[in-house]
Amino acid sequence: MTLDSPLFLFLFLPITLAVVFFIPRRFKFAVLLLLSLLYYAWFEPVLIFAALMITLWGFWLAIEIGKSGDNEIKAKRWLLVGVISNIGGLLLVKILGINFTGLSFLVFVILAYLFDVFNQLIQPERSIWKFLFHAFFFPKVVSGPIMRYQQTSEQLENFKIDLKEGVLRLIIGLAKKMLLANPLGIITDSIFNISAGTITPAIAWIGAICYALQIYYDFSGYSDMAIGLGRFFGFNIPENFNYPYLATSITNFWRRWHITLSNWFRDYVFLPLEISRRRSPYKWFEYVNILIVFGLVGIWHGLDWTFIIWGLLHGFCISLETLFKNRYKKYPGTLKRVYTLLILLIGWVFFRSPTVQYALAYLKSMVGIYNPGQLQVLLPMYFSPYNFGLMAFGIFFAVPMGSWIGKFFEKKQVPIPSWMIKPIEAIGLLILFVLSLLAVADSTYQAFIYFQF
């Protein structure tokens, strides 16, 4: 029951909204928690019990860490038990190839909580129900954004429902997924199904660009939907994306892409590593730390060399950007953006490819080293106006076009009567919503990419 499935949109969501709005406020959390567990059970009817055990384990560990107080050694011991058991479990599941929806996210949510308790930023929660709610709140349970316990607990006491923002984000997210990510995915899949090395450069580039756009709309669309759903029930779920393809460096990209994950690695891996090396005379430790972090970011996505190389490529570029920081600053903006986009495309080819060999052959095709074979016949199929139109839309909406257009009119001093803006927005949203629903009703099932992690 993904957020874009008819079952969710036409049954689960309306029922949940109705129930939550019409029951007394004091039962709201109990009902939301129950429905969240039901939602998760839809994905994992059996493994939900494992997920519950992991959550209870984290809940109990935090209390032990809290009890240790200023006894550093004791607190550290419990934290270590938590880290080893959680990471060990996650690795085991990945090695065995078990399909466990949402586990990577759940483990990171629990670890963040343990670290925060260890750092005495928060007190361990005494209510198991509140903690279960934090772990399983249905909009974000399977694919994030990764929330910190502080964010949930503050809002549990003091929530503010914002229906307008909720509807807006839900529709925009759904439209990103249904109208851009899915159609782009069809092109991507068909190109990445061709045996690499036989693709012409033009098609290889189309495939890479389509995938870059697909994964952005897929994941940011999901995040928008999660954020919108959060607002329906009075929760501010943190933002996960900020126009990542406008990045001026790979360093900058990671402040715009999957923000809650990169913040997690920053706070709980990178900064502790950096702080611990602060008295070491070796400056190059910093680069080792960057590579460690991005190696781990890769592994988090899957125990596969394609992901690890993708992560390390990013880490390597960030190290170089740090090393030559002062020189990099002076390069012209266009050059920096082109370099960033190129590295991102190369990275996505690894990320999307089934094997490293495939990725390397694919990259060769992109620079013109290929064996056309019999595929030439298929060429016109990929150069259709539909494909290019789709890509153009994809690129168009990957930048803050709305605010640019607004600024343009402001500059030209074209007066847009303010009474027109709201109806235009409303009609635009309605059209997007109808088109998206048509696509939902019509679609052959296509899962969100980030459900597999």
Added chain:
Amino acid sequence: MATITSELIQIFQQVFGDPAINLSPEMTADDVEGWDSLSHANLILAIENHFRIEFSRKELAGLKSVGDLTRVIESKRVK
């Protein structure tokens, strides 16, 4: 407090190589160009060396703004 802030300003200017940096208590990493996770450790080290203090893990985890920094430095100096 005032002297700590002015000393901090000097440290920030040195670490980030920007003599135009000025600080106010509510400023966070988002407001200072170059103050990111990559330069954070260098900043912490420079502050520790300058004030001859050492931050605890709790203090390090809680540092979010310039105001937090001055408060923690102040409290450590009193001791």
